[in-house]
Amino acid sequence: MFFIDTIELEGLGNRHYLAGGPRTAVAVDPPRDIDQVLAAAARRGVRITHVVETHLHNDYVTGGLELARVTGAAYLVPAGARVAFARVPVADGDTVALDAGLELRAVATPGHTPHHTSYVLREQGRPVAVFTGGSLLIGTVGRPDLVEPRLTERLARAQYASAHRLAAELPDGTTVLPTHGFGSFCSSAQAEGDATTIGAEKAANAAFTQDVDAFVAGLLTGLDDTPAYYAHMGPANAGGPAPVDLTPPAVADADEIAARLAAGEWVVDLRNRIAFAEGHVAGSFNFEADGKIATYLAWLIPWGKPVTLLAESAEQLAYAQRELVRVGIDRPAAAATGAPERWASENAPLVSFPRATFADLAERGTDGVVVLDVRRDAERAGGHIAGSVHIPVHEVHRRLGEVPAGTVWVHCAGGMRAAIAASLLDAAGRDVVAVDDGFDAAGEAGLTVVTA
Template sequence: MFFVDTIELAGLGNRSYLAGGENAAVAVDPPRDIDQVLAAAARRGVRISHVVETHVHNDYVTGGLELARITGAQYLVPADANVSFARIPVADGDTVEIDPGSRVALAALATPGHTPHHTSYVLREAGRPVAVFTGGSLLIGTVGRPDLVEPRLTERLARAQHASAHRLAAGLPDETAVLPTHGFGSFCSSAQSEGDRTTIGKEKATNTALTVDVDTFVADLLAGLEDVPAYYVHMGPANAAGPDPVDLTPPALADAAEIAARLAAGEWVVDLRSRVAFAEGHVAGSFNFEADGKIATYLAWMIPWGKPVTLLAESAEQLAAAQRELVRVGIDRPAAAATGGPDAWLPRGEKPASFPRSTFAGLAARGTDDVVVLDVRRDSERAQGWIEGSAHIPLHQLHGRLGEVPPGTVWVHCAGGMRAAIAASLLDATGRDVVAVDDGFDAAADAGLPLTTG
């Protein structure tokens, strides 16, 4: 009897998988922190005999090479992927036995589109397809974006995505489970997936890659592509070169004097506490990236690559969780860290900085005539409607465009509050008067604020 265990990487919006039979298993697109994959195998009482990659990933650093080294597993990577390490090249049609005793095997299926070399893997039990690991090819209701490799290839890869989706749909039974890596919040997805389970049959009925002609599909896909997170440019080369093992031991502890010195040197000091706690009191000059938010995505997207970062956490557990998220995107070792709160992070006698929080109702009551309303949502979000007279700078661009924010008290908002808190901390660090709107954007209309749509 086969099994498939899902390993959620919620912070990145991805999934990895462990699948196999009674004695052996394969790890598919494993994360860099491989201990959780090893733990999943231990719970099942199986050895990891194979590790496979669907493609050279652009959004996270893989743990595949290290997992194969530690377990002695065969490391399978698409043959056309240009990598610098020893691996077993996989070509279309190749089949490997994962657990012969359970009659569980894996067959490679070329599905170019997300990358030119992208490969899906069909899980078979006794020769019958039971699931397909589709990586960045066929996702739930959408496909992986085709613009992460080379701009000149984007349209060609979009057309390949359409063809690959049709190849999967035509070659597999409707009841085959579709198990993608991307699509659960990942920016590698061309659109956000709805739901968390699907089959070939369901996708044939609902996925636009399978319900519209190729020209319509390509035009709609290319028109809907969002900005690419800046750190992606570093992920592919790291994966192609072969990532180093991770070090998740606690970083060196910093006292108040060192925190102040690092701020004075222009380094990033990142407060991981909730946006409520940060607004109430924080170290002046520090930035707020909530540990419970998409810290890996937004911190890696916004920080100048390679700049030292010091992490401030309310607990050792919060710090460890953030470290785990950050190594997945190549931020390997914090320069320093501290736990507790502002009283422990500030020199004796110095008071924490703070700024107010409010809601859209609070903004409506205040009035927008003599304040700056700053919208930090993405372009696609703003196109659905915005507050009349508001300025717009997407969060991922704000650090480089702070000088463009008009003078005055800044009421900053996003769609729900998390990104507004990050933006408020950036503005506060420059000495601006700021109010963080911690509210869902739907409440703007309910509050009577004047809205405009494009």
């Protein structure tokens, strides 16, 4: 008998796996904070003998090197990946014996990266699952544009060929276990569903239902913005990530918070957007701890800029730290917990701004105000409020000067990104109203929604 445990990181939209038999196991694409993987192995009572990577990841820092060091496991990395540390290079067709008749077989599946490798888990020679990393996902495939622009179309065609190779070599009932596709920007489209098989993908995935030219054209047309921090993930993974330090940061008092703001550092308030709007330290930014903080803070912050975290509890602070180390923001410069009154000072007082709905905007009318849409290009293409200004949230900080004069009513698709943008504008001294509402409500409220 075999087991497969899934370790899901909802914030980054990834899944990691521990698979094995009665005594030993293999970890697949492990996250930076390896304690989760070690805990899963302890619950199973197994020893991790192998750690495998499907590719050099672009959206998170791996814990593979450290997990192999801690456990003494063999560290398997695709042979084509250029890395600066000792590892076991894996080539197409290589097999690794695991436990109780289990083995892994490497299958070259280039496309997401040139060296991408999937791993077929076989029990007594029979394929039972395939770890597909960023290759074949649920209903889609991994994006091919993260390595080198000149390679994008070639890699898109390779993705198509790799998907067909898996389908040709594996039975329809084989479980497909991707790393990406659950909200990760490494996915070429949003994956739908929680589980899949080779047979299910053959019936529904565009990689199988379209010819190669139509597939490639659709894939390339549908590619969305890439988080800026992705540029730092590949080099970090190739160089060999250092162990994480999740101990609490140094405590900052109100005067230090004010001094860090004055120095141009980022002070990030982790509380929910309602609490932030009601009262926050002037100049601080709002990235909700449970609102994909790793993706959006890492995307927006100038890389390497010191960050101070403000949290309502030690638990919220610890959660945010864990999320951030996964994308290479290793140590906050300082932190404070408690109520915002404890963080404020004469030089950085408490301020607030209003929240509203689309119905409120319709009642007020759009004349004389700036309606700022901070959704991504692809979202806006599906419909936008007539006369609205468009700056995606990840561009707002460096394009503040492009926001027209006047009170800014800022919206996204649901409210979280609008709160980020509103905090950036508020810190810059603009009068803002954060629209905390679903975009579907805009048309229902009577606002003119156009597509063009």
